[in-house]
Amino acid sequence: DAKTTQPNSMESNEEEPVHLPCNHSTISGTDYIHWYRQLPSQGPEYVIHGLTSNVNNRMASLAIAEDRKSSTLILHRATLRDAAVYYCILNNFNKFYFGSGTKLNVKP
Amino acid sequence: EPEVTQTPSHQVTQMGQEVILRCVPISNHLYFYWYRQILGQKVEFLVSFYNNEISEKSEIFDDQFSVERPDGSNFTLKIRSTKLEDSAMYFCASRGRSVPLHFGNGTRLTVT
Numbered sequence: 001d002a003k004t005t006q007p008n009s010m011e012s013n014e015e016e017p018v019h020l021p022c023n024h025s026t027i028s029g030t031d032y033i034h035w036y037r038q039l040p041s042q043g044p045e046y047v048i049h050g051l052t053s054n055v056n057n058r059m060a061s062l063a064i065a066e067d068r069k070s071s072t073l074i075l076h077r078a079t080l081r082d083a084a085v086y087y088c089i090l091n092n093f094n095k096f097y098f099g100s101g102t103k104l105n106v107k108p
Numbered sequence: 109e110p111e112v113t114q115t116p117s118h119q120v121t122q123m124g125q126e127v128i129l130r131c132v133p134i135s136n137h138l139y140f141y142w143y144r145q146i147l148g149q150k151v152e153f154l155v156s157f158y159n160n161e162i163s164e165k166s167e168i169f170d171d172q173f174s175v176e177r178p179d180g181s182n183f184t185l186k187i188r189s190t191k192l193e194d195s196a197m198y199f200c201a202s203r204g205r206s207v208p209l210h211f212g213n214g215t216r217l218t219v220t
Contacts, residue, residue: 095156098143
């Protein structure tokens with residue numbers, strides 16, 4: 001299964017943008033790139049996903065490198081409620097395997 | 109917004125006992141999953157289920173585990189003879205024909 005690599009932790013100030021990187025150098029042509037986050041004491045929650053083009057939704061933006069070997073989740077203005085573990089996942093049909101994730105700490 | 113619901117929220121059982129964790133996926137969803145998360149560790153895939161059969165399973169999902177969709181609404185995970193190392197949060201998830209996965213808030217299983 002294709003593997004993702006993320007920094008263990010990152011810190012951000014409230015109201016500032018956050019860029020969460022993910023490397024997936026072994027990605028195959030049919031793998032989608034997904035991001036989920038897990039707030040404390042909750043199940044994972046969908047954030048965004050994409051295949052080749054950059055994507056925007058109400059929660060975040062996803063920037064995908066041209067060679068698809070890396071991607072970046074962008075939170076435009078971090079809030080205290082965005083403090084969570086963020087997982088970058090490669091999905092191919094029915095397979096969703098979580099990596100270790102990045103723990104995001106947001107400082108007031 | 110429809111939700112995946114899991115019961116109970118916390119289950120305590122003795123080693124060697126059978127336990128059944130229950131999930132009610134979102135009603136029109138077709139694909140069902142179980143994941144587990146040992147305290148402080150990452151979310152681990154156990155099994156996926158589609159069209160009344162297992163479509164993928166991980167190495168963790170051995171003969172001690174089974175899944176069932178006994179009626180049109182419930183999706184269960186059974187652990188036949190629990191071990192101490194089965195203590196974890198167990199998450200159920202479901203999805204329709206397209207993504208995303210919708211997760212429940214989990215059942216915390218404590219094996220003593």
